[in-house]
Amino acid sequence: MSPDTEQFHSRLRMRMRARATDEPHRASSQLELLFDLTFVVAIASITAQLAHGITDGHGFQTVIPFLQVFFAIWWAWMNFTWFASSFDTDDAPYRVLTMVQMGGVLVLAAGVPAAFNDGDFLLVTLGYLLMRLGLIVQWVRAAVEDPASRRTASRYAIGIAVVQLGWILRLLLDQAGLLPNLWQVPAFIALAMAELLVPMWAERHHSTNWHPHHIAERYGLFVIILLGESVLATSTGVAASLDAGGVSGALVTISAAGLVILFALWWIYFLEPTGNGLSSNRDKSYVWGYSHYAIFAVLAALGAGLEVAVEQTGHHLDVSAATAAYGVSIPAGLFLLLFLAVHRPIVEHPVVRPSVILPAAVVVLALPLSVGLIGVVGVVALIAVICALVVVVSVLRRTSVHFSN
Structure with missing residues (x-):
């Protein structure tokens, strides 16, 4: 058999083995990047629904379905990411099963409007089921082909399947009218x-071989996706404002401020050496990985808030200035607090100091109190200034430490 033929067959089908945790130059594959694109659609859908809820004066009521659907999106993405970090073979069966999971994401995205507007989670649950079936088969394959990981992989397959039956039962009870509205949220929380708990149980005796720098890169790419959705949401608001009233100084100012906020939050997130921190603190990966749900959720919510603020500035939506201001300040301020809380356990010498980020977060959260004096544009502009100052102070501090050493 020629070398080219051997390479073809190895790519067509290769034995699934746990990958090395110290594999050099481990980066996201083209398949992982393609996989992420399907989540762009799902996140754009829930961001738009949250923005509509805020605009219609139902922001608080919309938050619950937003968090529920976002959990399904985040958890499916995270499970795929950590599995890929440990067992990615990139052969034909692996690619096909990944495509199945991508199809599930698209089905879930199609069901977002019904989940938000009618409380109908049929398509969302079916899409989630499709994603989980693909992952279960992957874990079964790992259990069969990698004896060293058999116990852990089998537990993952069993645990995911059992919980998925719970989601199906919840859907059936809901569709039959046997699940009272009062029990909808508690049932969701219990299943979530x-x-x-499934990963904690599955890896109780033997953990998977996830790569710390690969995981850090994957999480960073998801942050970029979420910030990209905020750019899209802001541009949607600008387009609607231009259609209603044309260009104005206030519209230009708030659009520029929104861009500065997004750029500053991106800069802040990537200031910390997360890969090195995870490498040195593998035992804290659960806390770090799980708590990113909150970071990701507030970044998605920021996109909705910016869209509402821009539209409110451009053509005076039927929403109060305070609501529009809080729609930006709450997710931006919470991001600063969550960033500190999530990274502090794994980063020994943080670049972004608590003495910088904590006061900044407090001020950002309090700024909407001044909306009566400076307006929504003033509030968003000041949030941009504060976030930019956090970046400037942190970068200057890191530079001074570097030169002192």
Whole structure:
């Protein structure tokens, strides 16, 4: 058999083995990047629905379905990411099963409007089921082909399947009218907690071989996706404002401020050496990985808030200035607080100091109190200034430490 033929067959089908945790130059594959694109659609859909809820004066009521659907999106993405970090073979069966999971994401995205507007989670649950079936088969394959990981992989397959039956039962009871509205959220919380417990149970005796720098890169790419959705949401608001009233100084100012906020938050997130921190603190990966749900959720919510603020400035939506201001300040301020809380356990010498980020977060969260004096544009502009100052102070501090050493 020629070398080219051997290479073809190895790519067509290769034995699934746990990958090395110290594999050099481990980066996201083209398949992982393609996989992420399907989540762009799902996140754009829930961001738009949250923006509509805020615009219609139902922001608080919309938050619950937003967090529920976002959990399904985040958890499916995270499970795929950590599995790929440990067992990615990139052969034909692996690619096909990844495509199945991508199809599930698209089905879920199609069901977002019904989930938000009618409380109908049929398509969302079916899409989630499709994603989980693909992952279960992957874990079964790992259990069969990698004896060293058999116990852990089998537990993952069993745990995911059992919890998925719970989601199906919840859907059936809801469709039959046997699940009272009062029990909808508690049932969701119980099943979500069960999902979170599966990895802890599965890896109780033997952990998977995830790569710290690969995981850090994957999480960073998801942050970029979320910030990209905020750019899209802001541009949607600008387009609607231009259609309603044309260009104005206020519209230009708030659009520029929104861009500065997004750029500053991106800069802040990537200031910390997360890969090195995870490498040195593998035992804290659960806390770090799970708590990113909150970071990701507030970044998605920021996109909705910016869209509402821009539209409110451009053609005076039927929403109060305070609501529009809080729609930006709450996710931006929470991001600063969550960033500190999430990275502090794994980063020994943080670049972004608590003495810088904590006061900044407090001020950002309090700024909407002044909306009566400076307006929504003033509030968003000041949030941009504060976030930019956090970047400037942190970068200057890192530079001074570097030169002192």
